[in-house]
Amino acid sequence: MNLLEEKINRIQVFSLCCDYGKVELPDSKEAPPTYLNLFRSTDSKSKYFINNIRRYNSMFSFTSMGGKVDASINSGKAPYIFKLDGQNYHRIGNASTSTSNSIDLQIIHDLKHMLDSNNVLVQSYRIVRDCFHDNPHIDLKLCLIGKMIQDGSTYNLSSASEVVALIVGDIDDSFQIEISLCASYEHLRNVQDHGKTTFSNIGQRVILPSSFTGGACYMQQNYLDTMSLCKWVGYPDFFITITCNPKWTEIKRFLKDTNLKPEDMPAILRRIFKIKFDAMIKILREKNLFGKVQGVVYTTEFQKRGLPHSHICLFLHSDDKLRTIEQIDKYISADIPNINEDPDFYSLVSEFMMHGPCGAENMKCPCMVDNKCSKNFSKKFSNETSVDEDGFPIYRRRNDGSFVEKSGVKLDNRHVVAYNKDLLKRYQGHINVEWCNRTMKVLLIVQYPTAVRLPFHLLGQHQVIYDPDDDIDNILDKSFIASLMFTSWLECNKIYKQARNLTYVEYPTKFVWKTKSRKWKPREIGFSIGKIHVVSPKLGETYFLRIILNKEDQYLFGKIHGNTFQTEFFTINDAG
Incomplete structure (x- = not known):
C-alpha cells in the first residue's frame, strides 16, 4: 500500500514507511500454512475461527485482563469494543485443560503446535505443564518476568535470554523495577567532591515526563506549544474533524475474498487513514482551499468504536482571514443538497453528515445524555448565517422541505453536521468543518x-x-x-x-x-x-x-x- 503511494515519483523514494531508509526492520517470519489458512481461507472452518477468535485468543493467552467490564458501550451499531473500568489486573489461569463441545479440537491442536514450535514464551510456560504432568496434585503458579537488556526496540520479539520463568515464592527482595533518576549537574558534582560514590538515593524519581504520551505534563506542554503558535499566527480560523471511513475502497479491496471485517484489521484502518489524512493536510496547505495557510495544529484519537479520527485547527494568513459573516457560507454548509441536481453529493451528505436520529425518536442513541442530545441536535432553522452572543456561528439551515430518511425517521436540515463540499467529495467520509471564534480553546499537538x-x-x-x-x-x-x-x-x-x-x-x-x-x-x-x-x-x-x-x-x-x-x-x- 505504501509502495503504491510512493510510486508516484519516477525514482522510488520510500519516506512514509521507513523515513528515507533510516528505519530497517528484519524480515518477518512466515507463519505456518495451517495458521495462515485460518485467516485467508473462505471455507467454513476459517469462518468459524474468525467468529470465535476471541475465545481462542483467551484460551492461549499467558495472562488475562481482569476488572470491571463495561458492556453498555456496545449498545449501538458500531463495531464491538472492549472497555475496562477501574483497576486493570493480569491473571494466569489453570495449567490444566478442560474440554467443551463448542470449540474445534483440530483448531486447538494446530494453534498449540504452532505456538510450541515458534514462541519462546510458550516454551518457558511449558515448564509448568511438564511439572504438572509429573505431579498433577501440586499447586503451581508461574510468573514471567522480562528485562530488555539487549535491545530497547519496542516491538522486538523476546528471545530466550530475555525471559525468566519463576515459580511464585522464588522471588526475593533483590528484584526491583528499574527507575531513572534526575538531578542537577552542580548537585552531582558536589556529591562527587564529598567523596560519595553511591548515589542511588540522590536526586528525584522521574515519573511521567512530558515525553509520556497522554500524561499531565504531555498535555500541558502541548497546550503551551499551541499557545506559542497563536502568538505568532493569531487565532485559528477553521476547526476540522475527519473520521476514518471503514467503507473506503482501499479497505474493501484489502478485505476482499476474506472473512475479515474492517474492525478485525485496525492496523490497515490506521495506515489508510494516515495516508488520506496526510494528503488532506497537504492539499489544505498547497491548494489553499480555505486560503493561504500559516499553520496547522492537529491531534489524532480513537473513537469509542475504535475508528481513528483527527481534530485539526487551521490558521490562515492575515490576508485570507474571514472578515464578514457572509464569507462563512463560501466554505461551510449545513444544508441537504438537491437530490436531482447532484445525486452523488446528496448520497454523501445523507450517509456521512446526518446526525441521528436521536432524542424522542431514539433514546438509545450514543449521543443521548440525561435524556437529551449531548451534541445539541436538532438545531434551529435559519435563513442566513449569523453569530450568537457568545461568538459561536449559527449556520444557514433553510426550511426548504429537504430531508433524509434514516431508520424510518425523516431528518431535515436541522440535523446536518456542518461540512465543506470540496473535502466531503474528495475524501468521502465524515468531515466536520466549523468556523472558529476567537475564544475557542485549543489543546492539540503542534505539527506545522x-x-x-x-x-x-x-x-x-x-x-x-x-x-x-x-x-x-x-x-x-x-x-x-x-x-x-x-x-x-x-x-x-x-x-x-x-x-x-x-x-x-x-x-x-x-x-x-x-x-x-x-x-x-x-x-x-x-x-x-x-x-x-x-x-x-x-x-x-x-x-x-x-x-x-x-x-x-x-x-x-x-x-x-x-x-x-x-x-x-x-x-x-x-x-x-
Whole structure:
C-alpha cells in the first residue's frame, strides 16, 4: 500500500514507511500454512475461527485482563469494543485443560503446535505443564518476568535470554523495577567532591515526563506549544474533524475474498487513514482551499468504536482571514443538497453528515445524555448565517422541505453536521468543518509549523538523567552534558553575526538545532517557532532569566541578544 503511494515519483523514494531508509526492520517470519489458512481461507472452518477468535485468543493467552467490564458501550451499531473500568489486573489461569463441545479440537491442536514450535514464551510456560504432568496434585503458579537488556526496540520479539520463568515464592527482595533518576549537574558534582560514590538515593524519581504520551505534563506542554503558535499566527480560523471511513475502497479491496471485517484489521484502518489524512493536510496547505495557510495544529484519537479520527485547527494568513459573516457560507454548509441536481453529493451528505436520529425518536442513541442530545441536535432553522452572543456561528439551515430518511425517521436540515463540499467529495467520509471564534480553546499537538521547546538554566543547573548504578565520573564526563541547546545558543552567536539580532525565542525561525552534532546551524528551508518553558516565580533567578530571554526592548546593557547576554547575565549574577 505504501509502495503504491510512493510510486508516484519516477525514482522510488520510500519516506512514509521507513523515513528515507533510516528505519530497517528484519524480515518477518512466515507463519505456518495451517495458521495462515485460518485467516485467508473462505471455507467454513476459517469462518468459524474468525467468529470465535476471541475465545481462542483467551484460551492461549499467558495472562488475562481482569476488572470491571463495561458492556453498555456496545449498545449501538458500531463495531464491538472492549472497555475496562477501574483497576486493570493480569491473571494466569489453570495449567490444566478442560474440554467443551463448542470449540474445534483440530483448531486447538494446530494453534498449540504452532505456538510450541515458534514462541519462546510458550516454551518457558511449558515448564509448568511438564511439572504438572509429573505431579498433577501440586499447586503451581508461574510468573514471567522480562528485562530488555539487549535491545530497547519496542516491538522486538523476546528471545530466550530475555525471559525468566519463576515459580511464585522464588522471588526475593533483590528484584526491583528499574527507575531513572534526575538531578542537577552542580548537585552531582558536589556529591562527587564529598567523596560519595553511591548515589542511588540522590536526586528525584522521574515519573511521567512530558515525553509520556497522554500524561499531565504531555498535555500541558502541548497546550503551551499551541499557545506559542497563536502568538505568532493569531487565532485559528477553521476547526476540522475527519473520521476514518471503514467503507473506503482501499479497505474493501484489502478485505476482499476474506472473512475479515474492517474492525478485525485496525492496523490497515490506521495506515489508510494516515495516508488520506496526510494528503488532506497537504492539499489544505498547497491548494489553499480555505486560503493561504500559516499553520496547522492537529491531534489524532480513537473513537469509542475504535475508528481513528483527527481534530485539526487551521490558521490562515492575515490576508485570507474571514472578515464578514457572509464569507462563512463560501466554505461551510449545513444544508441537504438537491437530490436531482447532484445525486452523488446528496448520497454523501445523507450517509456521512446526518446526525441521528436521536432524542424522542431514539433514546438509545450514543449521543443521548440525561435524556437529551449531548451534541445539541436538532438545531434551529435559519435563513442566513449569523453569530450568537457568545461568538459561536449559527449556520444557514433553510426550511426548504429537504430531508433524509434514516431508520424510518425523516431528518431535515436541522440535523446536518456542518461540512465543506470540496473535502466531503474528495475524501468521502465524515468531515466536520466549523468556523472558529476567537475564544475557542485549543489543546492539540503542534505539527506545522513546528514549535521548538527551548530549555534554559542557570550556570551548572541543567538536569542530568542517569541510572542508580551508573558511575558518577562517567556521568559528569559525558561530552553531551556540556553541549546543551541553551549553552550552544550562546556559543553560536559568537560565530554568526545574523544570529545576534535574534532573541532566544526567535532563534528557531532562522536556525536549526542539530541533535547529532549538538549545535545550532543556519536554517536552509522551513520555518519553526520557539517556546520557552514556563517557570514559577517561586524559582527566583530562573524566573527572571526567562523574562530576560523573552524581552525585546532595552534591559540594563541594551537588547538582550545571544552574543552579549552570557557575559552580561553572569556579571549581573555575580554582582548580586
